[in-house]
Amino acid sequence: MSIAEFINKISQGDCLEVMQHFENESVDMILTSPPYDNLRKYKGYELPFEAIAKELYRIIKKGRVVVWVVGDATINGSETGTSFKQALFFKEIGFNLHDTMIFRKRNPIPQIYRHRYNNEFEYMFVLSKGRVETHNPLKIDCLHAGLKLNGTTYKNYSKNEQKRSKMAEPVKQQKIKGNIWEYVVGKNSEDQEAKDHPAPFPCQLARDHISSWSNQSDLILDPMCGSGTTCKTAQELGRNFIGIDISKEYCEIARNRISNVQMRLPLIP
Template sequence: MSEIITGNNVDVLRTMKGGYVDLTVTSPPYEDLRKYNGFSLDFDGLVSELYRVTKEGGVVVWVVGDKTVKGSESGMSFRQALKFIDAGFRLHDTMIYEKDSLSFPDKTRYNQIFEYMFVFSKSRPKTINLIKDRPNKHANGRKHIKGNYRTADGQTKRHNKQNLLQPLGVRNNIWRISTGCNKSTTDKEAYKHPAIFPEKLANDHIITWSNEGDVVLDPFGGSGTTAKMAALNNRQYIHIDCSEDYNEIARGRLAKV
């Protein structure tokens, strides 16, 4: 059953039975934004509860960036990733979400246009539907691709890369996604939220790490993007946010689905 719930995410998750959620796709408030409409983030408690409610083989996609403090990045994203590992999750993949625009040019460093997408799994992922949309330059009607690879003891051996013959291959783990007005979403009401989750990002993770009928969670539901894309892909959703104002935005978007 799909739900939009107002409340502190840790408290809400503690009411759920263990091993219930197939996939979590979320992005937490960053750094000093952890006090969010009067609520503070209990990060350790959240990670512990996410591990408990995630099914064996379930996945958590954690999209996060770092704040720059006194000219240096905080490294909070990596600290959070290590906390997930300490809690028992495997770091299945470290992915990059590349934006097509930048908010604030920096005079002392290269322009910051990406965030991390840490993909954690509770044991080996039970669902992997990798998206194949990368043009394969090696196809061209050839029957096989020959090449070399090096074994663990340093020897060189020949191989035939038959998988390279497909016209479209599995995409890389750097995803370039358009952001901004009418690009993250066409839902006008969503822009009342200060940090909109791009629909394409949520959509592509949902179809990669879950199947129809699965339960998709967003403990920082915000404007409801994860819930909306879960519904559009025939998944159940659990949307949690401490702000009733933001949940009203989410309900309005879900009503259109």
């Protein structure tokens, strides 16, 4: 078997076993959110993280990225720090920690007060195999677009001594978006399709990352695809996809979501 037999399909199985059929450097982008700590009970499945991380490094192409969406449980009064441990292990096996991004939830689940602030975010580690070659940056409007700000200076982020100087006069219309991305969780109709999964991330989150780190007809992998959000969104954006999940129930949810997209858009040859 080769990777070609899995393209534009949702495959039930252990992602480690399935990925063994993939050729080296055969995937253009990986976007996934693994079951972590005790926050997610996942059909009794234990995550062999280090083995999975090594397979991801093997199959991702040079210059491309893995987006790893993860958080930490609080156990016995302390956050586990699992997210940081995983990020550091990715670095140990050869990945660059290209960006540490934040997924901020506009409607976080209220928590029992235990002398800490309500948790509102998860990490989105962007891990690259070498220097990133594909980036289509999202942009937002500048607050002072078109204005001449006579008293404003900008720090020059050079490798040498940092200095302040006027660098935008007038202020440009748009700038590259920051690395804290906010989303409403579970409220939009397209996200309601995944309500039978315990922890789907928003379709717009997948849409933003796939648009940012891949191009038309690229191959996007989610090795723990759950309800299929990554795959559904990749299909909508004109990318090929591979989805893998250990759960038969979640694979069926993902396939149903994909079939709805395929009625609107043709498969990519």
